[in-house]
Amino acid sequence: MTINKDLVAASSTPLVLAILAEGDSYGYAILRRVRELSGGELEWTDGMLYPVLHRLERSGLVESRWEEAESGRRRKYYRVTRAGREQLAEERRQWRTVDEALRRIWSALSECARTHGSLVFTPAEPSS
Amino acid sequence: MKPEHPEARAADSLETQVDAWRAHLRRSRAITDADVAELEDHLREQIASLDAQGLSADEAFLVAVKRMGAIDALTREFAREHSDRLWKQLVLSGDGMGGGAEASGTHGSPRTWVALALAVAAGAAIKVPALFGVAFDPDQSLFYPLNIGFFTLPFIAAYFAWERPLPARSRAWLAAAFGLAAVLVNAFPFSLSPGDEPDTVVLTMLHLPIALWLAVGVAYVGGRWRGSEKRMDFIRFTGELFIYFVLIGLGGGVLIGLTFALFGAIGLDVEPLVQSWILPCGIAGATVVATWLVEAKQSVIENMAPVLARTFIPLFALVLLAFVVTMAATGRGIDVEREILIAVDLLLVVVFGLLLYSISARDPLAPPGLFDWLQLTLVGTALVVDVLALWAIGARISDFGFTPNRIAALGMNVVLLVNLAGSAVRYARFLRGGGGFTRLWNWQMSYLYVLAGWAAVVAFLFPPLFGFR
Numbered sequence: 099m100t101i102n103k104d105l106v107a108a109s110s111t112p113l114v115l116a117i118l119a120e121g122d123s124y125g126y127a128i129l130r131r132v133r134e135l136s137g138g139e140l141e142w143t144d145g146m147l148y149p150v151l152h153r154l155e156r157s158g159l160v161e162s163r164w165e166e167a168e169s170g171r172r173r174k175y176y177r178v179t180r181a182g183r184e185q186l187a188e189e190r191r192q193w194r195t196v197d198e199a200l201r202r203i204w205s206a207l208s209e210c211a212r213t214h215g216s217l218v219f220t221p222a223e224p225s226s
Numbered sequence: 227m228k229p230e231h232p233e234a235r236a237a238d239s240l241e242t243q244v245d246a247w248r249a250h251l252r253r254s255r256a257i258t259d260a261d262v263a264e265l266e267d268h269l270r271e272q273i274a275s276l277d278a279q280g281l282s283a284d285e286a287f288l289v290a291v292k293r294m295g296a297i298d299a300l301t302r303e304f305a306r307e308h309s310d311r312l313w314k315q316l317v318l319s320g321d322g323m324g325g326g327a328e329a330s331g332t333h334g335s336p337r338t339w340v341a342l343a344l345a346v347a348a349g350a351a352i353k354v355p356a357l358f359g360v361a362f363d364p365d366q367s368l369f370y371p372l373n374i375g376f377f378t379l380p381f382i383a384a385y386f387a388w389e390r391p392l393p394a395r396s397r398a399w400l401a402a403a404f405g406l407a408a409v410l411v412n413a414f415p416f417s418l419s420p421g422d423e424p425d426t427v428v429l430t431m432l433h434l435p436i437a438l439w440l441a442v443g444v445a446y447v448g449g450r451w452r453g454s455e456k457r458m459d460f461i462r463f464t465g466e467l468f469i470y471f472v473l474i475g476l477g478g479g480v481l482i483g484l485t486f487a488l489f490g491a492i493g494l495d496v497e498p499l500v501q502s503w504i505l506p507c508g509i510a511g512a513t514v515v516a517t518w519l520v521e522a523k524q525s526v527i528e529n530m531a532p533v534l535a536r537t538f539i540p541l542f543a544l545v546l547l548a549f550v551v552t553m554a555a556t557g558r559g560i561d562v563e564r565e566i567l568i569a570v571d572l573l574l575v576v577v578f579g580l581l582l583y584s585i586s587a588r589d590p591l592a593p594p595g596l597f598d599w600l601q602l603t604l605v606g607t608a609l610v611v612d613v614l615a616l617w618a619i620g621a622r623i624s625d626f627g628f629t630p631n632r633i634a635a636l637g638m639n640v641v642l643l644v645n646l647a648g649s650a651v652r653y654a655r656f657l658r659g660g661g662g663f664t665r666l667w668n669w670q671m672s673y674l675y676v677l678a679g680w681a682a683v684v685a686f687l688f689p690p691l692f693g694f695r
Contacts, residue, residue: 171270
């Protein structure tokens with residue numbers, strides 16, 4: 099299953115913010131976590147994460163610092179800011195609303211299929 | 227599945243591959259070195275993880291690069307996020323320009339402070355004569371118009387003398403040249419009161435800065451005046467300086483206008499303040515600031531003067547061509563009036579400038595193109611117009627009399643005529659495939675001596691020759 103591009107883009111902000119809310123992290127680890135969370139279904143092109151991180155940084159939702167990794171390379175770590183946490187809470191409310199609306203309509207649809215299933219699959223009896 | 231060659235070789239080839247990938251990313255201006263470092267860290271982490279899963283170094287590299295995404299798409303994404311980076315920025319504060327490695331020379335560097343100090347010094351120096359009661363207003367005294375070069379150009383020269391290591395001997399020569407010129411010009415027994423000023427004062431006023439500009443050039447090239455490449459750099463610098471100065475002047479005009487309006491609104495007349503402080507100090511300071519700006523942005527922003535020259539060359543060529551054709555078709559002759567010589571001189575100056583700045587941006591090794599023909603047309607028609615005008619004047623020049631003004635204008639005309647004729651010949655030879663473009667280049671660069679020499683003759687020799695009339 100490939101997930102729609104718009105959906106990937108829309109979910110990137112809450113996902114990244116939430117992962118960073120778990121603890122400071124860096125690009126590669128964030129992507130690994132995304133894969134883990136989605137069971138490998140949510141595939142981002144690796145490089146595209148960085149413009150997202152930079153956008154979040156510029157809008158003050160995350161901040162970054164360079165640190166020496168255990169490998170000896172310099173690594174850029176990101177950390178969510180207070181504004182980022184507020185944004186995350188807001189995103190969470192919005193996604194919950196969307197999620198609840200979708201859940202309701204899904205269950206309504208299945209309900210519909212169950213009750214009218216016979217109508218759909220067997221020809222209606224002539225009224226006369 | 228591991229390749230047979232030793233680990234070292236594999237690691238080596240991996241490094242070269244990563245290097246190539248990195249170099250590819252760097253080509254985009256939207257991606258800074260810090261971004262490349264961040265992406266590289268990611269790539270290496272990915273490679274290490276794939277390596278641990280048993281892939282060879284080559285395979286791991288390929289998979290990692292593929293997962294990173296196509297470089298084009300990546301740079302596009304970065305460019306969308308950091309669109310500001312696509313504009314080359316010359317900022318006076320912050321951590322450099324455009325995020326490149328050329329961040330030196332901006333805020334905090336000693337250059338900035340020296341330039342600012344010199345600008346302040348120039349602004350202060352221009353006020354020194356005012357202490358002795360000399361008015362800046364040219365309607366009251368011609369002292370400032372005559373001496374304006376001495377309050378600005380030495381400071382530009384001083385900046386270069388400090389910035390390039392100028393040999394002590396050259397420094398001494400420069401100081402002597404400026405000093406001598408200042409003493410000489412001010413020792414001339416001119417009348418400096420406006421209204422009855424002699425012609426020779428005005429001539430000196432106009433020609434002195436041109437002659438002194440050569441001294442600035444010596445400082446600019448760090449005393450190494452030989453080699454036409456260095457001199458061409460100075461010409462480029464001159465064009466950019468002029469443009470920056472005009473731009474700063476426009477900004478200054480807005481500032482002064484607003485000052486008038488604001489203080490006028492509370493019933494205060496600031497004209498005396500503007501006349502005696504803001505204007506002189508602003509002009510003196512702006513020249514140094516413009517110099518520093520040109521130097522700082524040299525490698526960051528494309529030169530404007532050649533762009534303007536290239537924009538206007540076709541238009542001027544068209545107008546001149548139309549003029550010559552109309553003259554031939556209607557049989558109208560040039561009306562010989564007193565100002566005709568000045569007008570033709572101005573035309574030659576403009577054409578000379580267009581040619582010079584167009585040459586300054588042309589790759590000397592490029593083959594002849596359509597634009598070169600256009601340029602030759604421009605020079606050719608300008609020469610025709612000039613010769614026609616001289617012809618018309620020639621008959622009546624004795625009627626007008628040989629005033630200093632007329633001789634200076636005629637001399638300027640001859641100097642430029644010879645220059646353009648020489649350029650046209652070399653250009654034509656180049657277009658026909660005989661002789662390289664550098665000949666034209668060298669001709670122009672050697673001619674700078676003639677121009678400065680003529681300006682010096684008019685500025686320093688005309689007044690005594692004509693008895694300071």
